[in-house]
Amino acid sequence: MVFSSLVFLVRFLPITALLYFIAPNIKIKNLVLIAASLFFYAWGEPVWVILLILSSLIDFICGGFAGKYHNTKKGKMFLVTSLVLNLGMLALFKYGNFFVDNLNAILNIHMPNPRISLPIGISFYTMQTITYTIDAYRGKVKVQKSFTNFLLFVSMFPQLVAGPIVRYEDIETQLADRKVSMEDMYAGVVRFIRGLAKKTLIANYAGFLAVKFLDGDLLSQSSPLVWFGLLCYTFQIYFDFSGYSDMAIGLGRMFGFRFPENFNHPYVSQSITEFWRRWHMTLSRFFRDYVYIPMGGNRRLQYRNILVVWMLTGFWHGASWNFVIWGLYFAVILVLEKTFLLKALEKVPKGVRIAYSFFLVMFGFNFFYFVDFNRNIDALKVMFGFAGAAFTLSEAAQLLVNYLPFIAVCVICAIPAREFVLERLKRLNLPNGVVLTGATVCAAAVLIFCTASIVSNSYNPFIYFRF
Numbered sequence: 001m002v003f004s005s006l007v008f009l010v011r012f013l014p015i016t017a018l019l020y021f022i023a024p025n026i027k028i029k030n031l032v033l034i035a036a037s038l039f040f041y042a043w044g045e046p047v048w049v050i051l052l053i054l055s056s057l058i059d060f061i062c063g064g065f066a067g068k069y070h071n072t073k074k075g076k077m078f079l080v081t082s083l084v085l086n087l088g089m090l091a092l093f094k095y096g097n098f099f100v101d102n103l104n105a106i107l108n109i110h111m112p113n114p115r116i117s118l119p120i121g122i123s124f125y126t127m128q129t130i131t132y133t134i135d136a137y138r139g140k141v142k143v144q145k146s147f148t149n150f151l152l153f154v155s156m157f158p159q160l161v162a163g164p165i166v167r168y169e170d171i172e173t174q175l176a177d178r179k180v181s182m183e184d185m186y187a188g189v190v191r192f193i194r195g196l197a198k199k200t201l202i203a204n205y206a207g208f209l210a211v212k213f214l215d216g217d218l219l220s221q222s223s224p225l226v227w228f229g230l231l232c233y234t235f236q237i238y239f240d241f242s243g244y245s246d247m248a249i250g251l252g253r254m255f256g257f258r259f260p261e262n263f264n265h266p267y268v269s270q271s272i273t274e275f276w277r278r279w280h281m282t283l284s285r286f287f288r289d290y291v292y293i294p295m296g297g298n299r300r301l302q303y304r305n306i307l308v309v310w311m312l313t314g315f316w317h318g319a320s321w322n323f324v325i326w327g328l329y330f331a332v333i334l335v336l337e338k339t340f341l342l343k344a345l346e347k348v349p350k351g352v353r354i355a356y357s358f359f360l361v362m363f364g365f366n367f368f369y370f371v372d373f374n375r376n377i378d379a380l381k382v383m384f385g386f387a388g389a390a391f392t393l394s395e396a397a398q399l400l401v402n403y404l405p406f407i408a409v410c411v412i413c414a415i416p417a418r419e420f421v422l423e424r425l426k427r428l429n430l431p432n433g434v435v436l437t438g439a440t441v442c443a444a445a446v447l448i449f450c451t452a453s454i455v456s457n458s459y460n461p462f463i464y465f466r467f
Contacts (some may be wrong), residue, residue, distance in 0.1 A: 066078040180256040191246055
């Protein structure tokens with residue numbers, strides 16, 4: 001599915017775009033996008049495309065009635081029906097195996113486990129459909145009368161399998177009326193190429209290094225090697241996911257949609273509180289608006305609310321206890337920051353605050369990488385010098401020499417260096433033609449490198465596809 005997705009985006013995008021732009025009106029254009037989206041999903045999930053359509057149908061009906069009878073008991077009945085059905089399907093397909101395994105272990109029974117495969121992107125499109133029904137019940141959005149438009153909202157291929165999480169209110173008016181200018185098309189293509197470069201030229205190699213140092217026999221590795229592997233994974237997961245988000249946002253703009261931003265240079269954050277305002281922003285806003293605030297937010301039992309939200313956030317990422325631990329890890333840090341750490345951080349230099357945030361995020365990804373808890377413990381032992389091979393200065397020096405250029409590229413691309421360069425170019429007052437030509441040549445060159453990388457490299461994992 002992963003390699004097929006890249007092939008689809010690079011090879012079949014021109015066909016989809018051609019059919020879209022020759023379509024005579026918005027209704028036909030929407031049908032073209034729906035057909036392309038269902039084909040895209042069915043390419044890797046031919047069976048579960050039925051589940052996607054079923055989920056869309058449930059919320060189209062329930063959301064319609066919840067909106068018609070908004071803020072009433074009858075409307076709440078349809079809202080609850082939607083939540084039960086959607087979350088029930090998510091629990092069955094994503095967490096069914098987890099629950100059976102844990103019941104068998106706790107109760108010492110032998111309940112058969114069906115080993116249901118996880119439909120790709122189910123977490124993302126389930127959250128999107130839920131936002132429509134909840135907001136319709138609240139009276140925030142109008143009821144969608146066209147199932148075709150609603151299915152397009154749910155199934156749109158740019159962000160279908162890995163986000164960003166697009167709420168119905170984000171594109172409500174765009175579903176029935178949108179225009180694409182040449183400026184939109186150009187900006188969308190450039191944004192897509194930027195995301196493709198993040199994925200193929202940076203994330204893939206970072207992932208290769210992470211596997212090299214973190215897979216296999218951990219206890220035969222030395223502490224610096226495991227830390228370096230974790231650093232590479234920290235860069236891989238950022239460039240992989242933000243790269244896909246950039247591609248999705250770029251593709252959406254090419255077809256006239258404005259999707260919400262999902263990342264804002266999270267690795268320059270000066271606290272964990274700030275980090276979660278910059279990382280996977282659409283997920284953070286979902287839990288804030290649909291879980292945290294309804295529970296009381298900052299007004300009532302704030303620490304309990306933080307704990308619940310972060311347990312859910314961890315569990316959302318995967319049906320495994322390591323993800324729950326990862327969520328609780330951040331919950332504890334956020335509570336400490338709200339209690340006293342944020343005030344203490346204000347007294348230290350900016351560089352120290354950024355290092356503090358980055359280190360805690362990187363350390364937390366240890367719980368993200370190792371699903372097997374025993375391997376997680378082994379990694380921690382090696383990282384802190386309680387196990388593993390002996391550390392030598394020559395080994396550390398060789399590691400630095402071999403990979404410093406790549407790490408430097410990762411750092412430069414993770415900070416707002418691009419924005420800094422663009423701002424300086426604006427001050428030069430160069431002719432628009434010169435700037436446009438230069439940007440186009442650079443984008444074309446990057447696209448050639450990306451295409452070559454896709455063709456020559458079989459290692460193309462999209463990490464967030466499994467969530």
